[in-house]
Amino acid sequence: MSRSGRSVQRAALTATLVAGALALAGCSSPGSSTPEESETPDASAPSESATPDCGTEPVTLKAYFETGFPLPSELAAEFEKQYPNVSFDIREDQFAVLTQSAPRVLVDDPPDLMRLPQMSELAKDGLLLNLDPYAEAFGWDEWPASQLEQMRVDENGRRGDGPLYAMGLNFSMTGVFYNKELAAQIGMTEPPKTVAELDGYMQAAKDAGLTPLAQFNGGATGGLAFPLQALMASYGDTSEINDWIYQAPGATIVTESNIAATEHLQRWVEAGYFADDVNSMDYAMMMSRFIEGDSVFIFNGDWESGNLDNQMAGNVGFFLMPPLEEGGSFGAMSAPLTYGISAYAANPDCAAFFLNWVATDETARTIAVEVGGSHPMGLADAYMPPIAEGSVTAETLAAGAAIGEQDGAMDFIANATGTVYAEGWTPNLQKLVAGEIDPVSLLEAVQAEYEREVG
C-alpha cells in the first residue's frame, strides 16, 4: 500500500474513532444528572430527641484534621475517654492539601468532622451541613454573636450572615511573637508602640547579625499575608478590610491605605528583614527556627501559645501589631478555628455533640486553652482554666480581650474566597519577595482573582 494511501486510511480511521467516542461520551451536557440530586442529604439534621448526642451504640467518627496542630486530636482523645462508645478515625493533611481536596472529600469520602478551609463556596454548593438546628438545640444562639458571625454563609456564598455552616474549636488571634533574649540583645525592653519603632528594632536586629523575621512563605502557603494584613490594619480601617473579606458589593483591596501597607512590606523585604529563604520556608520550619532562637520575631497566632510556653518557657513574648501613631487603635486577625460537618456525614448528631462538648466541658475548655492557646468558644462567662502568670498564653488571652474591647478584630484576608489564598495571595506574595511585582500590581492581581470568583 502506498504511503499516501495509508495516511488517508489513518485519517479516516481517526475521524471514525473520534466520532465513535463522541457518540460514546453521550451528547447530554455534563452535570445534567448528578448523584447528589438523587441522594440529597437530609438537611433537617437533628433526630427526634431534644438534644442530639452520640447514643450508647458504638460510633466511629470519621475526622479529617490539619497536620501539625495537636489540639483536635487531644480533644478527640479526651472525648473518647468520656464517651467510650465513640472512637475517632482520624486522617490528617497539611493545610494546602486539605484546601485542595476539600470539595472532593466532602462529597465523595464525607467526614463527620473536618477542619475547614475558606468555606463560602463549600457552603453555597451544599457540601456542608447547616448547623442552625443544632445551634438552637444546644443554645449556641446565646453566645456572643461575633463568635459565630464568620461561619454564617448566605445563599450567595457571602459570609457574615445566614445559616451557620461551621463551628469553632476556639477562636484565635494573631500578632507578633518575639524571642525575649534576642530582643534584650537589640535593646528592646518593651513592645514597640508604633510601626516605626518596630522598623527600628528590625533594623537593629539586622545590624546585630540576627535574622529579624523568619516568616513562612514557601510552597502553597503565602505566610507573608500575616505581616501584610497586620500592616493593612495599622495603615487603614479594619472594617474596610472586613467588607472585602465578606464580599460586600463593590469592595476592593486596591485602596490607598492597602497600597501604603504593601509598600511598607516591600521595604521590609528590600531591607533584608526576612530570612533569605522565606520563599521555600514552610510553617513547620519557621516554628523550628523561632524556637531554636534563629529569628527575633514571627507573625503568628495564639494557637502556638501553648506550644511556645512549653518549648521556650519564659523566653517568648507577644505584642499586637502597633498602630502608625502612638495611641492609635490596634487591629488583629481573629477567627474561629473552623470545623464543619459534611452534608453527607454518617454521624452528624454525634459530631455536633462533640463540637458542643468542646465549648462547654471544663476539661475540654482547659485543653482548648492549654494546648490550643486560644480562647474557647461559648458563653462569655463560661469556665476558664487558671493560667500561669507571665506565660505567653496569658499575654495572648489579654491581647484578645483588648482587641475585643476595641472592636479591632478582622477575619483573614486569605479567607475572602475559596481560591484567593492559593491563586491570588500566595503566588503574588512570593513574587513580591523576589522583586517580580510591585505593590499596586500585587493588589490588582489579587483583586482580579477575587472578582473571577465573586463574579
Place this chain on the structure above:
Amino acid sequence: MPQRQTGPTSGLREVMSPAPGSPESRRRARRARRLRRDGLAWLLVAPAGIAYVLFVLRPMAQSVQFSFYDWDGVTQSTWVGLDNYVQVFQNSELYGSIVNAFELIVYFSIIPVALGLFTANTIRSFATSRLALVSRTVLFLPQIIPLVAAGIMWTWLYASNGTVNQVLRIIGLDRVTRAWLGDFGSALPAVGVIGAWVHFGLCMLLLLAGMTKIDPALYEAARIDGAGPVREFFAITLPSLRQEISVCITVTVIAALASFDIIYISTQGGPGNQTLVPGLAIYRLAFFSREVGLASALAVVLMVLVLGVVLPLQRLNREGDS
C-alpha cells in the same frame, strides 16, 4: 466500512454458484474457515478493546466535550463554545504553564541524552567490565523508584541548609548557595535537574546498548582513514544510534510535557507560578477551583501538544530505519 456492506451481496452470489469440489467451493470452504477464524480473533481482541474504549477513548472524548462547557462539576453546565480555549491562551498563568513544560524538555530530554551520549561513548571500550556492570544497577535506581520519592529526596537536598548548598560551600561557591526551590530564577531549573537525574540512567544504558551493536569494522575502517575520535563519533556512532536517540527523546519529552508527580511534591507550582506545569494546572483547576471546562480545555491542548511533538519524532525514527 463500505467493503463490509458489500459483503452480503457477494455472499449471495456464492450461494447460487453450484458444483461441490470445484475450485469455487474450495475457496468457499477456505473463506468459511477464515470467517470463523476472524470471529475468534475479534472475540480475543474484545476484552482489551472494551477496556481501552471504556477507560481511555471515552474519557478522551469527554475531555473534548467538557472543554466546550462552563461547569463546576456539581450544578448544570452551560455551553460556552471555544471560550475555554481562548482563556487557556490568554491567561498568562495557563499558557505560562505550557511554556514551563517546554522549558523542562531541556532538562528532562536534552541533558540526559547529551550527557548519556558522552558517557556511553567514553565508557564504550570497557562496557563489559565489572565497574560498568555495577553501574547498570546503580544508574537504574532512579528509574524504578516512584517520582514522588525522587521529589521528596531532592526537596530536602535543595533546602537552604541541604546537601547541595553544603557541597557548594565546601568547594568555595558560597555565593551561589540559595534556597533552590524557593528562588524565582532557580526553581524551574532545579525541578528540571530532578528530571535529568531520573532519566539519565535509562538514556545512557539505552545508548550504550546501541553502541555495542555497532560493527567494530566500521571504526577500524575509520581509523585507517585517519579519523580522530571526534570525527568517529559524528561519522559513525551518532548516525548508528538514530533509533535509540529518538526513543530516548520520545520517552523523556512525554515525561517533561506531562510532568506532575515531581512538581506536586516539590514546589506545588511555586514560587509565584514559576514551576506551574499543565498537569498541575489541570489538577488544580478541575478539583480545587472547580473549573472543569477550563481544566478540560487545557487537557485537550496538552494531548494535542504531546502528539504534535512526538509524531514528527516517530517519522524521523522510521526514516532512519529505511
Place this chain on the structure above:
Amino acid sequence: MIVARREVWVGRTLLVLLMAVTILPFVSLFVTALHPAGTYPPGLQWPETPHWENFVSAFNVAKMGQLLWSSVLIEIAVVPVSLVIATFAGFALGHLRPWGARLVFVAFVLGLTLPREGVIVPLYYQMRDYGLLNTRWAIILPLIGLYMPFAVFWMRAHFVNMPEDISEAARIDGANTWQLFWRVHVPLSMPALSSLAILLFLWTWNQFLIAVVLVSDPLQRTMAGALGAFQGQWGTDIPLLCAGSLLILTPTLLVFLLFQRQFVSALLQGSLKG
C-alpha cells in the same frame, strides 16, 4: 595505547562520579532519617546518636502493613488481567490478523502517547457515577484500560515476529487455533510476558496521579500514592518523612535487586518498543 588508557581512566572517573550523584539522594535520605524526629538536620551529617526508632514510628504511623497489602491487592488485580487480555489481543492482531486488524492496531497505538492528565478529569466523574471513588477499583479499572495500548503493542510485536513455521507445523498436527494458542504460542511467549509483567508491576506500584485524584484514603492506594499522602501528613517532620519514604521504597528496591537483570532488560526493551 597511552591515549586509550587515559580514555579508560577518564571514563571510569566519570562513571564513578555519575554513580555518586545517583546514590547521593538515597544516602542523604538515609542519614536524615536517623536524626531526632522533628528537627531540621543540616545536609549530610551523621547524627550524634542514630535514631533507629524513627523507622519504627514511621512504620506505625504509615501503617506499612496495610499499605503493602493494599498494593499487593491492586497488583494482583491489575497485572494478570492486563497480561491475559493483552496477550489475547496481541495474538489476534499479530498472528490471526483478521480483516481490519491494522486499523484496530493503529487505534491502540494512538493511545501510546496519551498523558494521564488528558483523561483524569472525565475518569473522576466516570468513577463517581459508578460509585467506585475511594475504592481500589478506581485505580484498578482505569489502569487496565490505560495499559492496553502499550501491552497490546508489545504482545503484537512478539507474535508478529514468531516464525510462521511453528504454527504451520502445529496445524498439520491437527491443532485448532485455541490449542495452537495455549500449547504452542503461550509457552513460547514467556520471555515477552515476563518482561511485560515486570513493567506493569512497576508502573502500577509507582502510579501517582490516578491514586491522588480518585482515591483519598491512602490505605486503598498503591505505594507511590501512599507516599504522597505520607508526605502530605508528615512532610513537616523531615526525619520521619525520610524514614517513611525509605520504608516505602524498600519493597521496590528489594524486588529490583533480586530481579535486576530482568528489570534492566525489560525497561530497556520496553522503551525501545514503546
